[in-house]
Amino acid sequence: MDLHAVDLNLLVVFQHLYNARRVSRVAEALGVTQPAVSNSLARLRKLFNDELFIRTSRGMLPTPMATELAEPVATALDALHGVFNRQLAFDPATSQRAFQIAMTDIGEVHFLPKLMHALGERAPGITVSTVRNTAVNLREEMAAGQVDLAVGHLPDLSAEFFQRRLFRQKYVCMFRPGHPLDRVTTSARSKKTSTARMTREDFERSEQVMVVAAGTGHGQVDEFMARAHVQRNIRLRVPHFVALADILHATDLIATVTEKFAQRSAQHFGLRYVDHPLDIPDVQINLFWHARYHREPASQWMRTLLFELFSE
Numbered sequence: 001m002d003l004h005a006v007d008l009n010l011l012v013v014f015q016h017l018y019n020a021r022r023v024s025r026v027a028e029a030l031g032v033t034q035p036a037v038s039n040s041l042a043r044l045r046k047l048f049n050d051e052l053f054i055r056t057s058r059g060m061l062p063t064p065m066a067t068e069l070a071e072p073v074a075t076a077l078d079a080l081h082g083v084f085n086r087q088l089a090f091d092p093a094t095s096q097r098a099f100q101i102a103m104t105d106i107g108e109v110h111f112l113p114k115l116m117h118a119l120g121e122r123a124p125g126i127t128v129s130t131v132r133n134t135a136v137n138l139r140e141e142m143a144a145g146q147v148d149l150a151v152g153h154l155p156d157l158s159a160e161f162f163q164r165r166l167f168r169q170k171y172v173c174m175f176r177p178g179h180p181l182d183r184v185t186t187s188a189r190s191k192k193t194s195t196a197r198m199t200r201e202d203f204e205r206s207e208q209v210m211v212v213a214a215g216t217g218h219g220q221v222d223e224f225m226a227r228a229h230v231q232r233n234i235r236l237r238v239p240h241f242v243a244l245a246d247i248l249h250a251t252d253l254i255a256t257v258t259e260k261f262a263q264r265s266a267q268h269f270g271l272r273y274v275d276h277p278l279d280i281p282d283v284q285i286n287l288f289w290h291a292r293y294h295r296e297p298a299s300q301w302m303r304t305l306l307f308e309l310f311s312e
Helices: 009-021 022-031 034-048 066-084 104-121 137-145 186-190 199-205 217-227 246-252 259-269 296-309
Strands: 053-056 057-061 099-103 127-131 150-151 161-169 171-175 207-211 233-238 257-258 271-275 283-290
Touching: 009 034, 009 066, 009 137, 009 150, 009 161, 022 034, 066 104, 099 137, 104 127, 104 150, 104 259, 104 296, 137 283, 150 296, 161 296, 171 259, 207 246, 207 257, 217 283, 246 257, 246 259, 257 259, 259 271, 283 296
Parallel strands: 099 127, 099 150, 207 233
Antiparallel strands: 053 057, 150 283, 161 283, 171 257, 171 271
């Protein structure tokens, strides 16, 4: 095959289709119509004399030839991308860049207020959108550049990704002031926290609210308790942390949460928390980015800002 017969745009479509597996997603990412993507696929099939992608109920699945082509095509495009963009400067003060960051709702509580305040001062034109890291195929979305960064405990993101630790945090048990477990001293009350020790029996006997967060570090905590044969008295299950502080403030339920979330809840809702009676492993919160965008100036700037604001 002569290289002059290969349209570089076709290879871009090929790579996006290999990562996203859906024509509609490729069209959205490239800013073209779906028929235009289908037309490019038809040209690719003719060029390589292979179907390349087969339409199924799970999306466009690659043929063996497409799988064989994927790595060299990605390497070639990444090299060209680096050459073409090496000299492009990024000015946060004037940029209109839109970043998409994957995080949990508890991550939004911790990261977004401080991040948006900093952006308001340093990069007023930059916008941020968040997406749940369990709501999308995060690996493919980040490889395709549709999600820029991910924050959290994400052990599945290893190969092809860079990561850097932001902080570690432990789990505590949180409840309302005046709860039967709120055995605090006068001095401790002034700090809005509790110093009394909770026993495993206290924990198992108390009615609990559980945040169902499969696929996250919080979900692993529930798995840890199940393996430890903890007898939990679950009275309420919710799919997110948004209303948790309000629920605890108005009931005698208790909850297992990260210490940073408990500190914020103590500050804004007057809630109490104690060290967890179970030896739950600490969770490490990392920042992740795909290797393709490791040298992209905008990504580098945002990563540096997040390290500055949140790294411990």
